[in-house]
Amino acid sequence: MNKILVIDYGMGNLKSVKRALEECGANAIVSSDTNEIKNVSAIILPGVGAFADGMRNLTNLGWTEALLEVKSKGMPLLGICLGMQLLSEKGEESGITKGLGLIPGKTEKLKPRHYERIPHVGWNEIVIKKKNAIFDDIPNNADYYFVHSFCLQPKNEDDILATTPYCGQFTSMVCNNNIYGVQFHPEKSQKYGFQLLKNFLRLN
């Protein structure tokens, strides 16, 4: 059975991520200890909350260096929601905060157009921009559950896996080698959310 680590850095709802992974057949452990890396085959960085708090907690726990190592080792890492945003180089939420720097680009506030409300809350589709094994058995334009006000703007178009039509369009999925990020919540997105998690578990 796949053993997978959900990083606990004090930011929000880890339980539903763990439960969803278990439903997908994974053996999920929740821990804040960087030493657990050697016991698992993939890592999930979940999270809700503020960018600066998230980075501070990750740094205090030693995760900023540990995740750089994860990247160079090639182990699959999936950032969810705030977890995706933290992959960027910097966040522009109440001042500028340095991010993990695993995906070139920055995190900024969504810019609403006419009648669009922020936060972006609810079900919206993802438009697939690039082929990837993480999309196996997932149709284009499948709906996922979003709840956020910020998004990761990648520097390289090549890192964009999918976009979502809101505030013009924003990047809802990124991938740079073994580093993945999703702005939506696969753990709350039912059938296609679970499919995406299963695909992620199969990556290595």
Add this chain to the structure above:
Amino acid sequence: MLKIRIIPTLLWKDFGLVKGVGFDSWRRVGSVLPSIKVYNLREVDELILMDISATEENREPDYESIAEFSEECFVPFTVGGGIKNLDHIKQILRSGADKISINTAAYEKPRLIKEASERYGSQCIVVSIDVKRELDGNYYCYSHRGTTCTGKTVVEWVQLMEEMGAGEILVTSIERDGTLKGYDLELIKLVSTNVSIPVIASGGAGNYLDMHDAILKGNASAVAAASMFHFTEQTPLEAKYYLRESGIPVRNSNTANT
């Protein structure tokens, strides 16, 4: 395109689910866990669970039960009732809720909304308001489960709440609650035109047309309903079919005939 959400509301009191009329005359309508499981199977867009006795009994949210419920809830889950401070919010989120809903405590300490949204992000802070129209013709907010007039008009209050960082407003008409007579469209519209955050319409839904009107006439981003799903044959899935026929964007459900 962002879809309109249809949200069953579960009112939780003394170990079971209840539903009343005008925030009173509660009837038992089942147990929490089986209901969550059913709505889960039916792939509803979102669920709201309100612990309506917590504030009354002046106790903290029941984290253990919330954790037990969220274990079974694979749809987005908003939990409210009895939340008074940042620690309560932290514990509810850690118990598995995706969003928390605050009502009474916001009147006692509006800055709680600011502190909460700074700490946990606006996106998980729902401000719930219970509203009644008074003889002067204005809509006023009520606290303590609709029993105490706060003296705040709806417009001043929702604007302040948005400024403090609320991520959504759940607006319930006390007079329409449980009547199945339709949402108070004037109230819903008043709220949605005065904030730029999403608005969830609540109180009075009796049929699919009421939902249609709350969205198109009231500009709601989501429609919540309880009695309509508890006491009639109507279902969230059929509501979607109806709304889709009217050209309103709804989420494709992945399961058939549920």
